[in-house]
Amino acid sequence: MDVKKNIAVSNTNRTKSIGYKNFPMVPRVVFGKGSFDQLGDILLPKRRNAEAPVIFLIDEVFERGDLIARVPLMFNDKIIFVSAEEEPKTQQVDALVDLIREEYSELPSGIVGIGGGTLLDLSKAVALMLTNKGSAHQYQGWDLIEKPGVYHVGIPTISGTGAEVSRTAVLLGPNRKLGINSDFTPFDQVILDPDLTKGVPKDQWFYTGMDCFIHCVESLNGTYLNAFSQSYGEKAFDLCKEVFLGDLTEEESRDKLMMASWHGGMSIAYSQVGVAHALSYGLSYVLGVKHGIGNCLVFRHLEEYYPAGVEMFNSMMNKHRISLPTGLCKSLSETEMDTMISVSLSMKPLWENALGKDWNSKVGPEHLRRIFQQI
Amino acid sequence: MDVKKNIAVSNTNRTKSIGYKNFPMVPRVVFGKGSFDQLGDILLPKRRNAEAPVIFLIDEVFERGDLIARVPLMFNDKIIFVSAEEEPKTQQVDALVDLIREEYSELPSGIVGIGGGTLLDLSKAVALMLTNKGSAHQYQGWDLIEKPGVYHVGIPTISGTGAEVSRTAVLLGPNRKLGINSDFTPFDQVILDPDLTKGVPKDQWFYTGMDCFIHCVESLNGTYLNAFSQSYGEKAFDLCKEVFLGDLTEEESRDKLMMASWHGGMSIAYSQVGVAHALSYGLSYVLGVKHGIGNCLVFRHLEEYYPAGVEMFNSMMNKHRISLPTGLCKSLSETEMDTMISVSLSMKPLWENALGKDWNSKVGPEHLRRIFQQI
Numbered sequence: 001m002d003v004k005k006n007i008a009v010s011n012t013n014r015t016k017s018i019g020y021k022n023f024p025m026v027p028r029v030v031f032g033k034g035s036f037d038q039l040g041d042i043l044l045p046k047r048r049n050a051e052a053p054v055i056f057l058i059d060e061v062f063e064r065g066d067l068i069a070r071v072p073l074m075f076n077d078k079i080i081f082v083s084a085e086e087e088p089k090t091q092q093v094d095a096l097v098d099l100i101r102e103e104y105s106e107l108p109s110g111i112v113g114i115g116g117g118t119l120l121d122l123s124k125a126v127a128l129m130l131t132n133k134g135s136a137h138q139y140q141g142w143d144l145i146e147k148p149g150v151y152h153v154g155i156p157t158i159s160g161t162g163a164e165v166s167r168t169a170v171l172l173g174p175n176r177k178l179g180i181n182s183d184f185t186p187f188d189q190v191i192l193d194p195d196l197t198k199g200v201p202k203d204q205w206f207y208t209g210m211d212c213f214i215h216c217v218e219s220l221n222g223t224y225l226n227a228f229s230q231s232y233g234e235k236a237f238d239l240c241k242e243v244f245l246g247d248l249t250e251e252e253s254r255d256k257l258m259m260a261s262w263h264g265g266m267s268i269a270y271s272q273v274g275v276a277h278a279l280s281y282g283l284s285y286v287l288g289v290k291h292g293i294g295n296c297l298v299f300r301h302l303e304e305y306y307p308a309g310v311e312m313f314n315s316m317m318n319k320h321r322i323s324l325p326t327g328l329c330k331s332l333s334e335t336e337m338d339t340m341i342s343v344s345l346s347m348k349p350l351w352e353n354a355l356g357k358d359w360n361s362k363v364g365p366e367h368l369r370r371i372f373q374q375i
Numbered sequence: 376m377d378v379k380k381n382i383a384v385s386n387t388n389r390t391k392s393i394g395y396k397n398f399p400m401v402p403r404v405v406f407g408k409g410s411f412d413q414l415g416d417i418l419l420p421k422r423r424n425a426e427a428p429v430i431f432l433i434d435e436v437f438e439r440g441d442l443i444a445r446v447p448l449m450f451n452d453k454i455i456f457v458s459a460e461e462e463p464k465t466q467q468v469d470a471l472v473d474l475i476r477e478e479y480s481e482l483p484s485g486i487v488g489i490g491g492g493t494l495l496d497l498s499k500a501v502a503l504m505l506t507n508k509g510s511a512h513q514y515q516g517w518d519l520i521e522k523p524g525v526y527h528v529g530i531p532t533i534s535g536t537g538a539e540v541s542r543t544a545v546l547l548g549p550n551r552k553l554g555i556n557s558d559f560t561p562f563d564q565v566i567l568d569p570d571l572t573k574g575v576p577k578d579q580w581f582y583t584g585m586d587c588f589i590h591c592v593e594s595l596n597g598t599y600l601n602a603f604s605q606s607y608g609e610k611a612f613d614l615c616k617e618v619f620l621g622d623l624t625e626e627e628s629r630d631k632l633m634m635a636s637w638h639g640g641m642s643i644a645y646s647q648v649g650v651a652h653a654l655s656y657g658l659s660y661v662l663g664v665k666h667g668i669g670n671c672l673v674f675r676h677l678e679e680y681y682p683a684g685v686e687m688f689n690s691m692m693n694k695h696r697i698s699l700p701t702g703l704c705k706s707l708s709e710t711e712m713d714t715m716i717s718v719s720l721s722m723k724p725l726w727e728n729a730l731g732k733d734w735n736s737k738v739g740p741e742h743l744r745r746i747f748q749q750i
Contacts, residue, residue: 227631
């Protein structure tokens with residue numbers, strides 16, 4: 001999940017001037033095996049005319065699969081395949097927007113993102129940047145977007161990131177990794193079809209599921225929490241336990257992990273991530289480690305902060321025979337290590353959520369160095 | 376909860392022609408103690424001009440309370456106090472719409488409902504009927520509303536009905552008790568301020584909370600359930616257990632029951648109520664018993680259908696020293712009893728959800744008569 005500050009924040013969830021966040025929810029959702037096939041009917045009333053296409057941004061792993069034949073293309077619609085090998089970038093958003101603008105005289109009728117967190121975040125950002133001037137990196141931050149984006153639909157094909165329900169689109173910009181957080185960011189429509197997650201490789205399934213699990217541990221143990229976020233976070237946590245430690249059929253497991261991701265994403269409304277995400281951002285920034293695995297690499301060394309969560313995480317690792325790479329930080333230069341530490345420490349809301357207002361009396365560079373050296 | 380059929384239904388949650396329901400969620404929600412005071416800021420951008428008022432429909436129990444001074448009146452806004460002593464009626468909706476049309480030349484900028492399920496359902500219906508022709512009773516059913524209503528805000532002051540999040544407005548019409556179920560029905564904005572539930576009398580608190588609890592038991596034990604509704608239903612169920620059997624502070628209890636109601640309402644997306652609601656509707660129709668207490672009166676006699684749920688319900692009754700009236704059906708005429716039975720048996724989706732497709736081989740008039748005679 002993103003380094004976000006989705007609450008008008010103090011540690012009581014309240015400030016006098018702004019009050020509590022007025023949280024935007026995805027206004028339409030379909031859930032069910034095979035619900036992907038309803039996409040055509042859903043898009044039809046949104047098509048302005050034959051010249052205003054629907055643009056489908058699809059993870060390139062589906063390029064040679066059966067899914068493509070089921071994409072409801074009409075008129076001059078276009079599929080753009082996108083690699084999710086790397087974290088999504090502001091430049092990539094700008095390039096996609098340019099490409100669409102060059103090819104079409106009309107604004108698209110809709111943007112449909114099909115894939116994991118990377119594709120979903122890219123799709124949200126492209127929809128916004130088609131109607132807002134300039135480059136995507138100018139909007140990294142909170143509530144900088146001024147105009148509603150193009151109608152956008154999110155269809156997750158892997159579960160755990162919560163990107164399908166969040167009000168952010170996390171992007172690597174020229175200077176930082178930060179989300180475009182705004183009330184216009186959430187999808188207008190989400191289709192939750194658990195069957196789409198069938199082909200996910202086991203490692204990726206695990207790491208992305210752990211994004212949800214770790215986020216729940218961090219927010220449930222944080223100081224920002226209120227009953228709204230707690231109820232969603234607890235449900236996501238319970239579902240993760242069932243999926244990764246229980247005895248479910250594959251179908252139940254797909255269904256429940258999709259719902260865990262959904263509730264986990266909702267729980268961010270009035271909560272925040274913590275130590276794991278702060279460190280994972282440093283790791284990601286310096287080594288380009290992807291978000292899901294980055295969280296796992298960090299989390300197992302955080303017993304001091306999340307003892308019960310780390311114990312459960314280790315059981316999940318064992319049960320699914322996941323082995324994480326080691327020695328990643330061994331050959332870092334002194335400068336790289338310093339950058340990693342300072343990027344992590346710069347995530348103030350995360351530290352404050354985890355350790356309270358006086359967090360910087362409780363953690364410092366040497367402490368983080370010792371943790372990173374174990375990774 | 377309503378006799379509703381919010382799913383494009385078969386017992387697998389799927390029909391070939393329509394697919395799964397594309398569920399409309401409340402697009403904006405604020406949660407927090409004292410968040411009621413954000414109402415003014417929330418309404419401001421929705422005010423079209425000084426002639427287009429905001430109409431506040433408020434439960435008359437607040438008429439002499441502190442809350443009224445906090446209602447953000449501007450221009451020619453109007454407060455209308457409404458009694459929630461009786462179940463809301465289609466005639467009442469028509470009368471409110473006439474009153475607003477007579478007094479104002481402009482369509483209101485917004486309708487704000489403040490109260491329990493009765494006030495929330497009335498407010499949803501009034502907002503819809505201001506833009507749709509004819510009488511409210513013409514729209515009792517599914518997807519009969521053609522135009523979006525006036526912008527409408529829901530602010531619950533008692534927890535359990537789920538009316539704050541549902542896509543229905545349950546009304547007593549000239550011929551039947553049935554909801555206006557449509558994609559335009561849900562509120563555009565909900566404010567969840569647990570402090571507003573502070574003054575609720577204990578009995579009412581219990582009965583309304585049980586509306587949520589009983590609904591969860593029915594939907595979790597039904598045949599229509601899928602993972603989406605199950606996850607919301609389980610969370611609502613767990614929260615009810617904490618509230619009614621746990622050891623919470625009053626503040627925690629208010630917070631958690633408000634979230635239980637919210638999740639319970641969401642769980643209806645792809646589920647359905649069951650035997651208790653079917654019988655309770657019959658009771659309500661003939662005796663005018665209010666919905667919350669009606670469910671309780673019925674539910675304790677349903678061990679054969681919901682053994683674990685009824686046992687837990689009895690523990691909750693004992694813990695809170697609730698005593699229900701008895702002998703209600705003792706002096707019913709034969710005709711009244713027959714009506715009660717036939718109204719209950721007419722709730723086909725509820726029976727199908729509870730007992731499966733061959734439900735009418737499993738239950739009949741004599742069976743229901745024996746249950747009603749105990750009430």
